Structure formats: C-alpha cells, structure tokens
Amino acid sequence: MSEFVSFKIDGKQCMGRAGEYITEAAERNNIYIPTLCDYKGTAPKASCRVCTVKVNGRVMTSCTTPLQEGMEIENETAEIQDIRSGIIELLFAEGNHLCPSCEKSGSCELQALGYRFRMMVPRFPYLFPVREIDASHPKLIKDHNRCILCKRCVRVMKDEKGRSFFAFYKRGAKLEITIAPELADKITDEVAQQAMDVCPTGALLKKRKGWDVPVGKRLFDMKPIGSEFEQVK
Amino acid sequence: MSRKITIEPVTRVEGHGKVTIHLDKAGEVSQSRLHIVEFRGFERFVQGRPYWEVPVLVQRLCGICPVSHHLAAAKAVDVIAGAGTGDGLTVTGEKMRRLMHYAQFFQSHVLHFFHLVSPDLLLGVDADPAIRNIIGVALQHKDLAVQGVMMRKFGQELIEVTAGKKIHGTGAIPGGVNKNLSIEERDRFLKGADPLNADKMIEWSVAALDLFKDYYGKNKDMIDGFSHFPSNHLSLVRKDGALDFYHGGIRAVDSEGNKIIDYADYQDYTNIIGEGVKSWSYMKFPYLLSLGEEEGWYRVGPLARLNTCDFIPSPLAQKEFELFKAHTNGKPNNMCMHYHWARIIEILHSAEVIKELLEDPDLQGTDLVASGERKDEGVGLVEAPRGTLFHHYNVNEDDQITMCNLIVSTTNNNVPMNKAVNFVAKAQMSGQAEITEPMMNMVEVAIRAYDPCLSCATHALGEMPLEVTMLDADGNEITSRKR
Numbered sequence: 001m002s003e004f005v006s007f008k009i010d011g012k013q014c015m016g017r018a019g020e021y022i023t024e025a026a027e028r029n030n031i032y033i034p035t036l037c038d039y040k041g042t043a044p045k046a047s048c049r050v051c052t053v054k055v056n057g058r059v060m061t062s063c064t065t066p067l068q069e070g071m072e073i074e075n076e077t078a079e080i081q082d083i084r085s086g087i088i089e090l091l092f093a094e095g096n097h098l099c100p101s102c103e104k105s106g107s108c109e110l111q112a113l114g115y116r117f118r119m120m121v122p123r124f125p126y127l128f129p130v131r132e133i134d135a136s137h138p139k140l141i142k143d144h145n146r147c148i149l150c151k152r153c154v155r156v157m158k159d160e161k162g163r164s165f166f167a168f169y170k171r172g173a174k175l176e177i178t179i180a181p182e183l184a185d186k187i188t189d190e191v192a193q194q195a196m197d198v199c200p201t202g203a204l205l206k207k208r209k210g211w212d213v214p215v216g217k218r219l220f221d222m223k224p225i226g227s228e229f230e231q232v233k
Numbered sequence: 234m235s236r237k238i239t240i241e242p243v244t245r246v247e248g249h250g251k252v253t254i255h256l257d258k259a260g261e262v263s264q265s266r267l268h269i270v271e272f273r274g275f276e277r278f279v280q281g282r283p284y285w286e287v288p289v290l291v292q293r294l295c296g297i298c299p300v301s302h303h304l305a306a307a308k309a310v311d312v313i314a315g316a317g318t319g320d321g322l323t324v325t326g327e328k329m330r331r332l333m334h335y336a337q338f339f340q341s342h343v344l345h346f347f348h349l350v351s352p353d354l355l356l357g358v359d360a361d362p363a364i365r366n367i368i369g370v371a372l373q374h375k376d377l378a379v380q381g382v383m384m385r386k387f388g389q390e391l392i393e394v395t396a397g398k399k400i401h402g403t404g405a406i407p408g409g410v411n412k413n414l415s416i417e418e419r420d421r422f423l424k425g426a427d428p429l430n431a432d433k434m435i436e437w438s439v440a441a442l443d444l445f446k447d448y449y450g451k452n453k454d455m456i457d458g459f460s461h462f463p464s465n466h467l468s469l470v471r472k473d474g475a476l477d478f479y480h481g482g483i484r485a486v487d488s489e490g491n492k493i494i495d496y497a498d499y500q501d502y503t504n505i506i507g508e509g510v511k512s513w514s515y516m517k518f519p520y521l522l523s524l525g526e527e528e529g530w531y532r533v534g535p536l537a538r539l540n541t542c543d544f545i546p547s548p549l550a551q552k553e554f555e556l557f558k559a560h561t562n563g564k565p566n567n568m569c570m571h572y573h574w575a576r577i578i579e580i581l582h583s584a585e586v587i588k589e590l591l592e593d594p595d596l597q598g599t600d601l602v603a604s605g606e607r608k609d610e611g612v613g614l615v616e617a618p619r620g621t622l623f624h625h626y627n628v629n630e631d632d633q634i635t636m637c638n639l640i641v642s643t644t645n646n647n648v649p650m651n652k653a654v655n656f657v658a659k660a661q662m663s664g665q666a667e668i669t670e671p672m673m674n675m676v677e678v679a680i681r682a683y684d685p686c687l688s689c690a691t692h693a694l695g696e697m698p699l700e701v702t703m704l705d706a707d708g709n710e711i712t713s714r715k716r
Binding site for chain 2: 100101102103133135136141205207208209210211212213214215216
C-alpha cells in the first residue's frame with residue numbers, strides 16, 4: 001500500500017499517496033486543477049500544460065509530477081492563473097476555434113476553460129492556419145481546425161487488442177491526427193460517439209449528429225468546469 | 234476624362250446606405266442608385282462544413298432576424314436529411330418551429346415599427362434628427378415606448394424558449410427540433426402577469442394599428458403618394474392561398490393582381506428566379522425568369538405578402554386585411570408607405586398565431602425529429618420579416634457543403650428600393666443644385682419603408698448613416714452630402 005504523505009496546496013494542508021500525480025491528489029482533496037490533455041484512467045501526457053502549478057517554487061505540470069512529502073504547491077495564485085490563461089489563449093489563437101457553430105459548444109472543455117479564465121480576446125495574434133476538414137470516414141469527421149494535439153484520442157480510443165484507432169501523422173507544424181487505416185472499418189457509431197466525447201474540443205465529431213442537445217442542457221451549461229470540486233468546499 | 238470613384242466597399246457592420254443621383258444634361262434626375270456595398274462571404278466559407286452545422290452557422294449573417302436564416306437553412310437541411318420538403322416533420326417539430334418563427338416576426342416587426350418608424354409618425358418626418366428617435370418617442374409618449382419594449386421582450390423571450398437563446402439559437406435541427414415546450418414555459422406566455430402574455434400582445438397590436446390608421450387619416454396624401462409605383466409581388470402562400478410565414482409555395486402576382494406563378498414548388502426555384510448583377514453593387518438583382526430581367530423584378534415583404542395572399546388565417550388580422558384590400562379595391566397595393574400598414578397587420582397576425590399555438594397541446598409532444606433517405610441537395614424557403622428568404626445547399630457524399638446560394642429578403646427588394654429612391658429623387662432633387670437635410674430624410678424614409686437588412690447596421694439610434702452623391706451627365710460629382 002502506498003505511503004501517505006502530507007502536502008500543501010495554496011497553504012491548505014492536504015493528504016495524498018506518495019507517487020500519485022498531483023492532479024489526482026488535488027482531486028481527492030476537492031481542489032480543482034484545470035486539465036485538457038489529461039484523461040482519467042490513461043497515462044498522463046502533459047502536452048497541453050494547462051495544469052501548470054508551482055511546486056516548491058518551480059513551474060511543473062501537475063498531471064505528470066508525482067506527489068512527495070512536504071510539497072508546497074501553488075495552484076490559484078495570480079501568477080499561475082495568468083500562465084494558464086496564456087496557455088488557453090495560445091490554444092485559441094493557434095487554431096480556428098469558431099465556437100458559435102461548433103457541435104461541441106457548451107460541452108467543449110477548451111471553451112469551458114476559456115469561460116472559466118474569463119478570456120475575452122487572446123493577447124496573441126490569431127494565426128488563422130489553413131487546415132482541412134476530413135469527412136471521408138463514414139462515421140466520423142476530423143476537423144483539424146479545432147485539434148489541440150492533446151493525443152487523448154490516440155491514448156484512449158483503442159480496440160479490443162489495445163490498438164489505437166487514431167495516430168499522429170506528419171511532423172512539426174503539420175502534425176495532425178489520423179485514423180489508423182487498418183482500424184477505420186471498426187469505427188462504429190458507438191466508437192465515433194466515444195471519440196467525440198473523449199476529444200476535449202470539437203475536432204472529432206460523430207457524423208450526422210448536430211445540436212440535438214439544446215442550449216442550456218449541454219455538459220458545462222449544467223455544471224461549469226471545475227464546479228464539482230468547488231461545490232464540495 | 235477621369236471619373237471620381239466614390240464607392241467604397243465596407244462591411245455591413247460599418248454599414249451605411251450610399252446613394253448616387255444621376256442627372257441628365259438638363260439637370261433632371263435620370264437615374265438613382267442605392268449601392269449596397271456589404272460583402273459577407275457566407276456562401277463561400279460555409280463550403281466544406283458538415284450540413285447539420287448550417288442552420289446554426291449561417292444564421293450568423295444577421296443579429297436581427299437570425300431565426301429566419303436558422304429556419305430557412307433547417308428547411309433546406311431537412312430535405313438533405315430525408316425529412317421531406319416542408320411537410321415531413323413531426324407535428325410537434327413543425328409547430329415548435331412555427332412558434333419560434335412567429336415570435337421572430339412579432340419582435341422584428343415591433344422593433345421596426347416602434348423603434349424605427351414611430352419617431353417619424355409621432356414626431357414628424359421633418360423633425361430634428363436629434364430628437365427623431367426612440368428616445369424622443371420615450372420622452373413624449375412614454376406609454377407607447379414601453380409597449381414597444383415589452384412587446385419586443387415578449388417575442389424575444391418566446392424565441393429563447395423555442396430556440397434556446399434569444400439571438401442565434403439552436404432549436405431547429407435536421408428533421409425537426411431539439412426541444413418541445415413545457416407546460417411551465419407555455420403558461421409563462423399564455424397566462425403570464427400583464428403585460429407579458431399573449432392576450433395583452435394582441436391588444437397592443439390592435440392599438441399599434443389604430444395609431445397608424447390615425448396617422449394615416451391625417452396624412453393620407455403623403456402616405457399614398459410617397460414613392461408609389463407599380464410592381465410585381467412575390468411571396469410564399471399556403472396551399473389554400475392563406476398568408477403563411479413558415480411554409481408554402483411561391484406565388485407571384487403582377488401590379489394588377491394577375492397570377493404569374495401560383496403555388497410553385499420552391500425546390501425548383503432556379504427555374505423560377507434569375508439573379509442579375511450590376512457593376513455598381515455587391516447585391517444581386519433577382520427577377521422572374523418568365524418575364525426577364527427588365528420586367529421580372531418584384532417586391533417582397535409585408536406589402537407583397539398581403540398582395541399575394543387570398544386571406545389571413547386569424548380573425549382580427551383578417552378583418553384588418555379586408556380593410557387594407559378595400560383601400561385598393563382588392564387590387565395589389567403599390568404604395569411604398571403602405572409597407573408600414575401591412576407590417577402592423579402582420580404583427581397582429583403573429584400575436585394571434587402565437588396565442589393559438591400556445592394553446593395547442595401538440596407543443597408538448599415528444600416526437601421531435603423525422604428522418605428519411607439522405608439527399609444531396611436541399612432548398613429551404615421561409616417568409617422572413619423583410620420578405621422571402623431562399624437557402625439552397627448541395628452536399629457531397631461525405632456530408633460536406635459544396636455549394637450554397639442565398640437570396641435574402643433585402644436582395645429580393647433591391648430593384649424596388651432603387652425605384653423608391655429614384656421616385657423620391659425625381660420629386661425632390663430635379664433641378665436642385667444642393668442636397669439638403671430634408672432631401673436626405675426623404676431618401677431615408679423611402680429606404681426605411683422596406684426595412685432593409687442594410688438597417689441591421691442602421692438600427693442605430695437616430696439618423697441613418699447615409700451618403701448621397703449627385704453626378705452630372707458625364708459622371709462627374711456635382712455635390713455630395715454625408716452624415
């Protein structure tokens with residue numbers, strides 16, 4: 001059994017298991033640390049950096065930093081909030097996130113964080129990259145305009161043999177997700193729906209499903225992101 | 234000889250009307266042009282998007298009547314989703330959309346009448362622009378201003394419960410709607426405390442009509458004579474000839490009331506309507522193909538609808554319709570300022586239909602979406618507050634839009650608006666060396682009668698941003714006035 005350790009988040013005394021990641025330990029202590037690429041039950045990736053905290057004065061990603069005895073973690077300080085806000089703004093500025101017509105609007109984690117961090121307009125110039133919408137699969141649309149390359153789909157969406165339905169393709173600035181050709185036929189309506197739910201933005205969309213959930217009934221309309229922890233406080 | 238180019242493409246958000254008056258060698262007005270220099274690009278950038286996004290995406294064209302675009306697009310997408318060409322929806326699906334649409338009509342027409350037109354009626358067309366606005370009305374006629382605000386609120390809140398949001402909602406989806414109307418929502422509008430209930434809205438609509446008729450009685454010559462010219466008229470009508478804002482076939486009548494087209498299937502609109510282009514405007518010039526570009530232009534909107542339909546299917550509005558028709562002995566009404574009269578009759582009709590729908594238990598049904606065999610092409614038409622609205626989409630086998638064609642209401646009224654401006658210019662500016670403020674007002678009143686979508690930007694308080702330029706026979710600028 002793991003050894004219990006004590007640590008502090010923003011001065012609050014907490015308990016956790018040594019070696020578990022800070023995000024997990026914070027959650028158990030009803031403290032919200034925002035994440036995007038992290039997905040429960042899957043090994044962390046630390047690709048989005050939204051979960052940035054300061055641990056004993058050093059900037060770290062909390063989803064990949066194992067907990068140790070006596071850690072002093074800064075989570076909701078002005079400095080950390082500004083770093084996170086900047087990261088979220090960069091994600092918006094780097095892609096083409098046109099929320100008003102996106103099927104994930106209201107259920108999109110990136111959008112929900114934009115609201116949480118009260119983002120009005122990014123401090124960075126929009127890049128307006130030219131990216132394609134790949135609708136060639138019969139069940140699923142890949143809208144590269146909205147992909148933040150978090151790799152959630154690659155890490156989470158696997159067949160019964162543990163093979164990923166998705167993979168990274170190309171390199172550098174052209175990097176994008178692709179559907180593994182040998183598994184394309186195995187993407188059913190159910191798999192497409194799961195992929196859409198796993199994606200933190202609207203980059204993966206199940207085909208022919210549009211706005212069947214009314215405004216006001218969408219995931220974060222009902223429960224703003226992070227509120228499940230804060231209500232416990 | 235060099236010619237000064239005065240047209241500057243600006244977005245509609247900047248939006249202003251630009252008018253050029255062309256004089257002949259004798260200094261008389263030979264031609265006037267209303268330049269619409271908006272360029273939005275929706276038809277292009279919707280390409281590649283999945284078809285089910287379209288009702289939510291394309292409505293962003295407009296913040297005043299997005300429900301109309303939402304529903305026209307949804308109707309087109311219904312066809313693609315295999316839910317029929319207007320008659321394939323579930324009962325609840327269609328009635329929820331109707332409620333949304335009539336609420337939109339109600340609030341949009343109320344906005345136009347109370348906020349934009351009532352200052353002209355109550356304070357005078359020639360009143361100082363500084364007070365000739367809704368604030369001026371509120372200061373002198375507080376009760377009326379409150380009515381306008383509350384009526385619009387009623388319509389907007391009804392849109393919110395049917396579409397999810399007051400502006401840019403998501404209620405209509407391919408093949409139907411995403412929600413019904415709960416009993417609580419229904420009772421809020423049916424039995425709500427005064428003034429926010431359907432009965433009060435009907436009462437105030439009748440009062441608005443009385444206000445107009447009173448003004449008309451005192452200013453008959455101006456109302457009847459201002460920018461009066463014959464035209465064809467076009468709208469959707471129900472199969473039995475009734476006024477219907479949501480669905481029907483295309484009917485067009487000439488200035489004498491003879492039917493040019495009757496209950497034509499709008500899926501076939503490309504064989505009915507042509508779209509002309511002019512070098513001086515970004516807006517197209519639609520016309521009836523059977524009559525050609527010169528003769529085939531037509532009016533749309535409230536006046537056209539009351540000219541094309543045989544009756545209004547609600548009792549109080551029908552009574553007013555009979556008075557309206559009697560004024561021209563049953564013939565089409567070609568008087569520009571009678572758009573306002575027709576518009577208020579439509580406010581009353583909308584209020585009556587809203588009440589009827591709210592009392593209908595079908596709105597509490599749970600069968601919301603219909604589907605069928607997927608098609609590659611769909612056309613959706615509705616009557617928007619400003620006139621007939623066309624949405625046409627083609628999709629590829631991957632469900633992506635490959636072609637989009639929109640003919641918006643204001644585009645349909647393009648030629649009539651130019652004619653209206655020309656009528657005023659000939660009456661007011663022939664032989665004049667200078668453009669005066671009253672002349673600008675007259676031009677503004679002529680344009681405003683059509684409630685053009687140009688006024689999305691000019692729904693600003695106070696005067697309409699407008700530039701009028703006078704050119705001589707050689708195209709040289711003589712004088713210009715801008716505000």
